[in-house]
Each structure stands twice: as structure tokens, then as C-alpha cells.
Amino acid sequence: MTAPVVAVVGGGQLARMMAPAATALGIDLRVLTETADGSAARVVRSSVVGLPRDDGSMAAVLTEPRSADVLTFEHEHIPATAFARARDVGVPAHPAEHALLYAQDKIEMRRRLTGLGVPCPDWTELPGPGALEGFLRDHGGVAVVKTARGGYDGKGVRVVRSVTEVTEWFAAARIGGPALLAEAKVPFVRELAVLLARRPSGELRCWPVAQTVQADGVCSVVVAPAPDLSPEVEAEALRAARTVAEGLDVTGVLAVEMFEVPGDGAGGPRVLVNELAMRPHNSGHWTIDGAVTSQFEQHLRAVLDLPLGSTETVGPWSVMANVLGSGLGELTDGLATVLSADPGAKVHLYGKEIRSGRKLGHVTVVGEDLHDVRDRALAAAARLRGETVDG
Amino acid sequence: MTAPVVAVVGGGQLARMMAPAATALGIDLRVLTETADGSAARVVRSSVVGLPRDDGSMAAVLTEPRSADVLTFEHEHIPATAFARARDVGVPAHPAEHALLYAQDKIEMRRRLTGLGVPCPDWTELPGPGALEGFLRDHGGVAVVKTARGGYDGKGVRVVRSVTEVTEWFAAARIGGPALLAEAKVPFVRELAVLLARRPSGELRCWPVAQTVQADGVCSVVVAPAPDLSPEVEAEALRAARTVAEGLDVTGVLAVEMFEVPGDGAGGPRVLVNELAMRPHNSGHWTIDGAVTSQFEQHLRAVLDLPLGSTETVGPWSVMANVLGSGLGELTDGLATVLSADPGAKVHLYGKEIRSGRKLGHVTVVGEDLHDVRDRALAAAARLRGETVDG
Known part of the structure; x- marks a missing residue:
């Protein structure tokens, strides 16, 4: 079979989690990774060790042994030369340089969003x-x-x-x-994230609005859909995200992080856009187990300009909890404990060396009762970190 | 992270579909494949080209660059020498030689099942x-x-x-x-399959009994759970499968294919065991999208003696339809058509060269209404084969 080839710049967990989706769809994934034993390189057949600023590395990931169908990214730190190398060999980049700019530069982003009328702080x-x-x-x-x-x-x-x-x-x-x-500094009620995907030909699909909880500036827990979301806030959040996607011509997955604010009672905005990410995003990891189409599958479909998949949920509530390195020991030590304690917990490990504060994995629980689902996800993440959990 | 290493003999679609589960659980998969461009070899980092009868190939998949934690199989055609090589280097095999024998030799299987009192033709x-x-x-x-x-x-x-x-x-x-x-030749009502997994330490979990439909001796469609299954037949089917798993000391995934028969009205059996497979099986592909734990994840957990996952379904009905080669063209040509026609259809391609009658992929649809789900799965499979489908 002549499989489509997707070249990915970046070899971390986001590229890694594209691999299962690529396997299902018969897509060959080729990653440009900083280290030969990186998170993604461990699980794909084909990887190039190098950096996107190295022309030789870019040429390899773009063309060897055969030309990629598309170039995409798992992070925003992409130099202009990388886009130039893709143009040289006729490989389209999604997101394109003119879109990714707004995820790279927060001043450009604020200017553009303000120009589009998207509510911002x-x-x-x-x-x-x-x-x-x-x-x-x-x-x-x-x-x-x-x-x-x-x-x-x-x-x-x-x-x-x-x-x-x-x-x-x-x-x-x-x-x-x-x-x-x-x-x-916005006095927000909570943080929300809208995840969507958009194809070059224009098709766009949003997942349900999620609530994100940060700890020390890092995503910690995501609840989808966001509980007790008013229809007005939901509509505003989806409208803002769609405006960003279309206004900036984003292709692939887009995550729009927002603050939900109390509102001024006079028709002022109830959401303010905080950050953008033009790639699969931590706020969307729940979709692997909690939605018909995961953000990783959808990203591959979008950048290849294939029709997008259903973003419906497979259960009423999904809660994702991150597992950050605490330096306590091997995650695999905690794995049997977690799996034994909760046969329904979906564990995702990233195959990384443990380092304090590093994202090493996540757990998602999907179910009927929000409190139960949240408790189980938090308990599973704690057990993976090696902590003792009651009950 | 020191990841567990699972060595797999066989490089077809069953080994391929273990890869996404291995990625999630942080397991390194190493496959022994007949061809470097085989279905599984295309999606794993580490593969050895060779056959299980070659001692050198077995040594490589078992020990290079570091020792595997377990040896397992995607088919039954495993010579005694392969087990001997695993014993030589201290790598446990699951299923073990004394169990796999009964999936290799149908006379041994019939003798043993008769001895265990399992109903057979x-x-x-x-x-x-x-x-x-x-x-x-x-x-x-x-x-x-x-x-x-x-x-x-x-x-x-x-x-x-x-x-x-x-x-x-x-x-x-x-x-x-x-x-x-x-x-x-059994005058059966229909064919059923019980899929289960069992750990070396004894834990055993069954998925719901599924109905299988064969065409020309090849699995064509699977409906899970089997519609209109009487509690008596269900109990008999599960009891027979459990007796096989425990009686034969099966480890890993076991598929027990059965005939549902009308019964003699006098307490005679309502199911008769047809075939056994000691590995992930076509009758269980629906579990990737339709169950909390897929048969591929469960097989890896079982052979590593990790606690087993929930076998609950994520929706009321799952229907899986196989896509066999018809020589009409590239499957990727049909991919966009399928994805466009049904955003909820889950497509799985195996990355194989097209050959008439060869299993090239499958589609699963999960949903509320059995007739709708079945129609959609069959339509998606037909579209992947390049056929025109109304509506």
C-alpha cells in the first residue's frame, strides 16, 4: 500500500501520541527528534535525529526515503528556514507559516485577535x-x-x-x-479550552468545551465537557475559537485557552482568550479515550485534508489528570498498582526519563458520574506518581 | 524509563494492532517479521526479519539489544525450537508451549476438550x-x-x-x-465467539459474547454483544470458554469460536466449541473502539502479568466489518470517501499490499441502534473496497 507520509517536527509526547492514530489509518509517520531515544522515536519506525533549524535534518524528514505528503509540528518553535525547506521540495506545511506565526509570537497574536474582535484581556x-x-x-x-x-x-x-x-x-x-x-490579570471564574480541527479545504469541527485546571502554570486536570457551562458562555467560547481558526487560517488542531469571567452584566464578554496552540494540546488528551475521534487522529486527518471525524463523546464525563515527574521512582513501578486499583482507568505513558516537573504521562477516566470519574482520575495519577492513595 | 519489552513472533496485522496499546502503556514492542515492510514492521521501531524456526532470528528478537520480558505470538505456527530458544535465555513465553499445543493441533484440542467435558461437535x-x-x-x-x-x-x-x-x-x-x-457438520443457529484474557497469576476477564458471521471460511462481520442472546446460552458459552482457558492454562488473549445449536430440549448443550485461537483474534477487533480495554492492550497486560482492564463496552452495540482485498485499487482511494460519508466510522488499515482475499483492514461502528450501526459498518467496508454505496 502506498501510505500517506506525515513528517512531524518534534519528538515529544505529542508526536508520540500521533503514532497510534497513524497506525489505524495506514499513515506512515516520520518524526524529527532531538534525541534518538525520545518519546516519539521509541514508537515509530522512522525518525531523523536533528533540529528544525538544520537544513539537512529538515531535508531528511521531508524527503527520505520518499517525499512526505505534508509537514506538521508538535511545537511552535519552528524557524522560517524550516518552512523554506518544505517549500523547496514542494511539501505543504500545516499549519502554514502565516498561521503558526500567531502561536509563536504573543504580540502578533494579540494584535491580530484584537483586529478580529476576539475578546482578549x-x-x-x-x-x-x-x-x-x-x-x-x-x-x-x-x-x-x-x-x-x-x-x-x-x-x-x-x-x-x-x-x-x-x-x-x-x-x-x-x-x-x-x-x-x-x-x-483577569479575575476569572475558571479556565476553559476549546479544541477544534480545521482542514485546508475549510471543514471545521469542535469538541465540547472543556474546563482546564492549571498548577504552577502547567495543565494539571481537564474535565470534558466543562461542568455547568451556561449556553451563553459555551456559544461565546465556540464563536471565539471559530473566529480564531478561520481568521488566522489555522489548519490542523487548534487549542484556544480561555478565561471564563463573571461578565459585566451589560453584554460584555464572558470569555477572554488567553493562549493559542496550533497542534494537539494537553487540554485535548481526554479525546483519546473520551471522544469518537481523538485530537491526534483528527490532526492527521486535517493536515492531510481528509474528512474530519465525529467529535462526539463516548461517555458523559471524561477527566484527564497529568502525571508530572516527582523524582520518586519509575512510573512502571506504579503501573501495576494503578491498573489493579481501577480496571477502567486509561493510562498513557510517554516513555521518558523521569525528571522533576516533566510531563511523563496522563490518565483518563470516562464515566457517568462526574465526582466518581474525577476522584478516580486523580487517584490513578497519584498512584502513578508513587503516592499512596486511600481506598 | 526502563520500559518492559514484549517480543512478538509474527509481523501481520495482529502484531501491528498491538503497537498502539504498547505505545499507551510505555511498552517497547519488538516483532519478528517475515518481511521488512510487513504490516507490523511499518509501525514499530524495532523489528527482526526472520522466521521463528531460525535460531538466530529468535535469539535477536528475544535478546537484542536487551532481553525481552516476555515472548508472545500473533499466530499458532510456532515450532518447539522457538520455545527452546526462549527457555535458553530465560524469557517466559505466553501462551506457554503446553497451552499453545491445543491451538496448533486440532486432534490434541478435541481430545483435551472432550476430557474437560467441554461440549464439542x-x-x-x-x-x-x-x-x-x-x-x-x-x-x-x-x-x-x-x-x-x-x-x-x-x-x-x-x-x-x-x-x-x-x-x-x-x-x-x-x-x-x-x-x-x-x-x-453442526446444524447451527449462528456462530458465537467468546473472547477473554487470562494472566499467569490466574486473573481472567471475558468480554461480552459476540456473534460472528463468516463468508467463505473467513470472518466477515462481528456484532457485539450477540443480539438476542438467551441468558442460558450466554452462561454456557462463558462457562465453556472459562473451562478451556483454565483447563488448558491459557495465558494472554483466548478466542473460543462456537456454534449456537438449537438444543435437544433435554438439557443437552446449546453451544459447541468449534475453534480456539490463543492470541488477539478477528472476532475481537471491535474491542479497539467498542470496549474500555481492547484485546490488544489486554493481551499485553496479560502476558506481562499486569492487572487486566475493564471489558465493559463503551456503547450499546459495536459492529466490525472486515475489508478483504478485491483487487480493485488502493484502499487509500476509498479512505476519503468513507471518512466523508460517516464521520463516526472507525477505520483500521493494515498497511498491506493488496492481494485478492487478503485481510487489508476493518471498520468498526459503535452506537445505540443495532440496525443503523450494522448498516453503517457494512457501508463503510464496502466503500473502502471501492464499491459504490447508495445514500
Whole structure:
């Protein structure tokens, strides 16, 4: 069979979790990985060790032994040269460079979203400390300062009350480091995420709006669908995400992270867009076990411009809990304990070396009763971390 | 992470479909494949090209670059030397040689099942044509003749009314070919399959009893659970399968194919065991999309002696339809058509070259209404074969 070939830049758990979907659909996956024993490289036949800024590595992942049908990414840190190499050999990139820009650069993103009328927190560029002083004055003395580029999982984001808390970021920006922006610290009710996929030919499908819970800037727990979501907030969230996807011409999976806010009672927005990710995203891991089509299958279908799959849920509630490295021991030690304690828990391990704070795996539980499902997911994640759980 | 290593003999679609489950559980899969571009080899990092009768190939799959934790199989055609090589290097085999024997040799199987009191069709060994003449006389002039070894997918099975229809099988048996047996042709109501998994430490879990439909001796459609199954037949079927698993000390997944028969109204059996398979089986492909734990994940858990997963269904009805090669064209041509026509159909392609009659993939649909689910699964399979489907 002449299988479609999807080239993926990045060899972490997101590329890894594309592999089962590729297997089912008869797609050959080829990953560009930083290390030969990386999370994705362990589970695919074909990988290239290198970086997207290396032209030779890009050429290999794009064309060897035969040309890829599409180039896609598991992270946003893609240099312009990588897109140029794909153009050179006639391989389309999804998302395209003109779309991915808005997931790479938060200033570009805020400008564009503001232009599209998508509700965002108040924000401003920070050409220097003076601008931050002014923003703090206007926003109750607190602001969220972000580096426009290079951040992830809470890195490159600081809640500050004084210019001195980001002195070194201003210093870095003056010598070519990432530009800075300030955003209002939003008094949010909770965080939501809208996950969708869009094909080059325009078809777009959203999964149900999910609630995300962060700990130390890292996604910790996701509940899908978001409990007690008002129809108005749901409609606003879906509308904002669709506007982003179509306005920015996003292809593949898009995750739009949002704040649900109390609203001003006068028709003001009830959701504000926080971050964008143009790839499968932690807020969508629940779809592997909880939806008819997983975000990984959907991403492959979308970037190959194949018809999209149903985003319906397979059970009333799905709860996903991340497992971060705590340095306590091998996850495989906890595996038998988890599987024994809860035969319905779906465990996903990423095949990584343990390092404190690193995402090593996740657990999803799908079921009828939200409290039961949540308790089981949290207990399973704790057991995988090697913690003792009652009951 | 030190991942468990599972060595698998065989590189077809059954080994291939173990790969997604291995990825999720952080297990490294290493397959012994006949061809470097085989169905499984295309989707795993680590494969050895060779045959289980080659000692060097067995040594490689068992120990290189590090020792496997367990050896398992995707088919029954495993020579004693392969088990010996595993013993040499201290790698346990599941199923073990003493169990797999009964899936390899139908005469041994019939003898043992008869000894265990498991209901089987009338049967007899056929040392020569005279024995078949006698069996035909006693069974209304018709019998099912089987080669004790080497058959699969309807090969090695013939419904005969005269000794002359298997003359060459008797001739082959006289010069060292497989021994023959005759079985009564059972007037069955339908065919059922019980799929279960059993760990070395004894834990055993059954999926719901499924109905299988064969065409030309090959599994064509599976409906799970079997519709309108009487509690008595269900209990008999599950009891028979459990007796087989425990009596034969089967480890890993076991599929027990059965005939449902009208019964004699006097307490006689309502099911008769037809065939055994000690591995994931076509009758269990529906579990990938239709059950909390797929047969592939369960097989890996079982052979590693990890606690087994829930065998509950994720929807009321699952229907799986096989896609066999019809020589009409590339399956990928039909893929977009299928995905477009039914966003809820779950397509599984095996990455094989098309050959007439070859199993190339399957489709599963899960849903509320049996007729709808069945129609959709059959339509999707037809579309994948390149046929035009109304509606």
C-alpha cells in the first residue's frame, strides 16, 4: 500500500501520541527528534535525529526515503528556514507559516485577535519599563508580563507588581531577546479550552468545551465537557475559537485557552482568550479515550485534508489528570498498582526519563458520574506518581 | 524509563494492532517479521526479519539489544525450537508451549476438550479413508474434514460427502503431512465467539459474547454483544470458554469460536466449541473502539502479568466489518470517501499490499441502534473496497 507520509517536527509526547492514530489509518509517520531515544522515536519506525533549524535534518524528514505528503509540528518553535525547506521540495506545511506565526509570537497574536474582535484581556506592548509602570498604574498595580516568544508551560510568564520583577527580561529584550507584553490579570471564574480541527479545504469541527485546571502554570486536570457551562458562555467560547481558526487560517488542531469571567452584566464578554496552540494540546488528551475521534487522529486527518471525524463523546464525563515527574521512582513501578486499583482507568505513558516537573504521562477516566470519574482520575495519577492513595 | 519489552513472533496485522496499546502503556514492542515492510514492521521501531524456526532470528528478537520480558505470538505456527530458544535465555513465553499445543493441533484440542467435558461437535481421528467412510455413514453422509495442523481462515477445512474429496489430504498424511480428523457438520443457529484474557497469576476477564458471521471460511462481520442472546446460552458459552482457558492454562488473549445449536430440549448443550485461537483474534477487533480495554492492550497486560482492564463496552452495540482485498485499487482511494460519508466510522488499515482475499483492514461502528450501526459498518467496508454505496 502506498501510505500517506506525515513528517512531524518534534519528538515529544505529542508526536508520540500521533503514532497510534497513524497506525489505524495506514499513515506512515516520520518524526524529527532531538534525541534518538525520545518519546516519539521509541514508537515509530522512522525518525531523523536533528533540529528544525538544520537544513539537512529538515531535508531528511521531508524527503527520505520518499517525499512526505505534508509537514506538521508538535511545537511552535519552528524557524522560517524550516518552512523554506518544505517549500523547496514542494511539501505543504500545516499549519502554514502565516498561521503558526500567531502561536509563536504573543504580540502578533494579540494584535491580530484584537483586529478580529476576539475578546482578549487588556494588553499592551512593552517597549520599556516605563510602559509597564503605566500599565500597572492603570490595572490596580498588577499585570501579567509575558515574553512574546519562547514560552511554554508557564515559562516566559510572570505575574508582577513592580518593574523590578522583570528587570532581566527588559535587559534581554534590549540585546535581541524576546519582546515583552503586559496583560491584565483577569479575575476569572475558571479556565476553559476549546479544541477544534480545521482542514485546508475549510471543514471545521469542535469538541465540547472543556474546563482546564492549571498548577504552577502547567495543565494539571481537564474535565470534558466543562461542568455547568451556561449556553451563553459555551456559544461565546465556540464563536471565539471559530473566529480564531478561520481568521488566522489555522489548519490542523487548534487549542484556544480561555478565561471564563463573571461578565459585566451589560453584554460584555464572558470569555477572554488567553493562549493559542496550533497542534494537539494537553487540554485535548481526554479525546483519546473520551471522544469518537481523538485530537491526534483528527490532526492527521486535517493536515492531510481528509474528512474530519465525529467529535462526539463516548461517555458523559471524561477527566484527564497529568502525571508530572516527582523524582520518586519509575512510573512502571506504579503501573501495576494503578491498573489493579481501577480496571477502567486509561493510562498513557510517554516513555521518558523521569525528571522533576516533566510531563511523563496522563490518565483518563470516562464515566457517568462526574465526582466518581474525577476522584478516580486523580487517584490513578497519584498512584502513578508513587503516592499512596486511600481506598 | 526502563520500559518492559514484549517480543512478538509474527509481523501481520495482529502484531501491528498491538503497537498502539504498547505505545499507551510505555511498552517497547519488538516483532519478528517475515518481511521488512510487513504490516507490523511499518509501525514499530524495532523489528527482526526472520522466521521463528531460525535460531538466530529468535535469539535477536528475544535478546537484542536487551532481553525481552516476555515472548508472545500473533499466530499458532510456532515450532518447539522457538520455545527452546526462549527457555535458553530465560524469557517466559505466553501462551506457554503446553497451552499453545491445543491451538496448533486440532486432534490434541478435541481430545483435551472432550476430557474437560467441554461440549464439542462429534468428532473422530482419521487414520485412513475407512474411518471417514464410517463417520460419513454415522452422520448423514456429510462431515467436516480438517487437517490437524496448519489451517487458518478456512484453509485446511473441507465439508465433504465422499472420501474422494480429500484423497490428496490422506495421501499427504501418509507421507508425513498433517493428520486428519472429521467433525459432524453442526446444524447451527449462528456462530458465537467468546473472547477473554487470562494472566499467569490466574486473573481472567471475558468480554461480552459476540456473534460472528463468516463468508467463505473467513470472518466477515462481528456484532457485539450477540443480539438476542438467551441468558442460558450466554452462561454456557462463558462457562465453556472459562473451562478451556483454565483447563488448558491459557495465558494472554483466548478466542473460543462456537456454534449456537438449537438444543435437544433435554438439557443437552446449546453451544459447541468449534475453534480456539490463543492470541488477539478477528472476532475481537471491535474491542479497539467498542470496549474500555481492547484485546490488544489486554493481551499485553496479560502476558506481562499486569492487572487486566475493564471489558465493559463503551456503547450499546459495536459492529466490525472486515475489508478483504478485491483487487480493485488502493484502499487509500476509498479512505476519503468513507471518512466523508460517516464521520463516526472507525477505520483500521493494515498497511498491506493488496492481494485478492487478503485481510487489508476493518471498520468498526459503535452506537445505540443495532440496525443503523450494522448498516453503517457494512457501508463503510464496502466503500473502502471501492464499491459504490447508495445514500
